[in-house]
Amino acid sequence: MFNYEGIMRGRKKDLRKLPVGPLKSGQDEKILEVLGETVKRLRKCAHISQERIAEILGLHQTAVCRVELGQQSLQPWHLQQLSDLYDIRVSDMLSGQINFWQIAERFGQKPPFPSRYLELAHSKVREFLPLLRFMTVQKGRTFLQRVLKEVDTDLDLHYLRGPDQPIGVNCNLDLIRHSIKGGVLNSDNLKLVVDESRNEDVQGxxxxxxxxxxxxxxxxxxxxxxxxxxxxxxxxxxxxxxxxxxxxxxxxxxxxxxxxxxxxxxxxxxxxxxxxxxxxxxxxxxxxxxxxxxxxxxxxxxxxxxxxxxxx
Ligand SMILES: [Zn+2]
Structure with missing residues (x-):
């Protein structure tokens, strides 16, 4: 399911923006929030239930739920268990620099778009955010969903929330073609697409x-x-x-x-x-x-x- 709010809001909890050095008040809260989000995204990408994660970590499911909501911390050994499970480093979990597509693949999950969009993956997801936003603002969510369906793509929140994730240039080009064909994008309103590109979450x-x-x-x-x-x-x-x-x-x-x-x-x-x-x-x-x-x-x-x- 395509998550409109995720696109409009952008990814506010970018780990790279976290301050370095000793924690000041409020920062630990933010770190918990980011860690929780990473734990959740990993689990969703791998299609593992909260119940199963609870079993692996020896925690109650309510605890895992609280962790994902950023309300509870994990012990170092829990982080180690998760890093073993997903075959990533603990530091990757803390930095959030994770190739979630690779995780999905490792667990036999297909990315929610045609495989040709993984070829020549020199682009980043953030490159087409302005166009998606523009389409939504101009024509509404239904139009956007129709375009995404036409390009056989289900841009699930878990994929879109990582604006630095690689994607093939063909995905962007197809989205442009369909928005030109759908009559929403033309030379007169190009400026409006560019306006959408100046958002903080697009520019990082x-x-x-x-x-x-x-x-x-x-x-x-x-x-x-x-x-x-x-x-x-x-x-x-x-x-x-x-x-x-x-x-x-x-x-x-x-x-x-x-x-x-x-x-x-x-x-x-x-x-x-x-x-x-x-x-x-x-x-x-x-x-x-x-x-x-x-x-x-x-x-x-x-x-x-x-x-x-x-x-x-
Ligand atoms: Zn030229």
Whole structure:
């Protein structure tokens, strides 16, 4: 079942955001909450009942329930037992950096989408969150569910809540194709999709990085520097760095020659999206949208897109 609230709220309990060092009041509560969520996700991915986990840990089921709700802690030996069960390190459980798909697979569970979405899994789940949000805001939950059904995908909460989990670029492209076909996405409302991309849960650790850049030039450069964190299908490079202007190139990564991303349905959507994204990036530091001049376009014959962007 697709969890709308999970998408709209994003994953607030990101372990990487937990402070390092001795606990201050309130922090232990948060750690319990995160641990509880991890314990629950692992169990759900492996399709194990709460009752069975209670049996393994020698606890009452009520205790396991309380742990999952973040109301009760686990003893170190319980963590060890769970790490043995799932074949992961205790530190992985505490950091939350777990490949849940792998866990599901290990326990004979299939991911809730076609296997071809696991091929060329250079993308991350967070890349299509803006589009899912956009579709929901524009057309409602039923429309989104219809699109997800059309791409034979059941984006269960347990998969979506890990925005850093890998997924094939084809999943994103199919979702874009269906939203264009369904009449919800067009060149006029592209800006609204980009708006959805500025959420903290989409940007993850980059959100504060962008917010604190001292100038447009720095903002753009930090974008290029970090671009591989959320788009590993295209490679971003600074070609020219003048005080008044930055020239960026965006070219497909090597694996993209196995992906159909230039067809009639998609048109030059990917380029238009990137342009709009770059244009709106200035909003992070309160500057006006940037006027980008595209010198060369990969979707119109060139080997890469080349954008000239005013940096002052
Ligand atoms: Zn282009």
């Amino acid at each position: 650790f980059l959100h504060p990085v962008y917010l604190t850049q001292p100038s447009l030039g720095n903002l753009l450069k930090s974008f290029v520097l970090n671009s591989h964190h959320y788009d590993s299908n295209f490679i971003y490079t600074v070609c020219e760095d003048k005080s008044s202007e930055l020239v960026l190139s965006v070219k497909p990564a090597e694996h993209m020659d196995k992906v159909k991303y230039k067809d009639v349905e998609l048109g030059d959507y990917l380029c238009r999206y990137k342009r709009e994204y770059l244009s709106q990036l200035s909003g992070y530091i309160g500057a006006k949208p940037l006027q980008i001049h595209e010198k060369d376009c990969h979707f119109h014959g060139a080997s890469q897109c080349v954008y000239a962007i005013p940096a002052t």
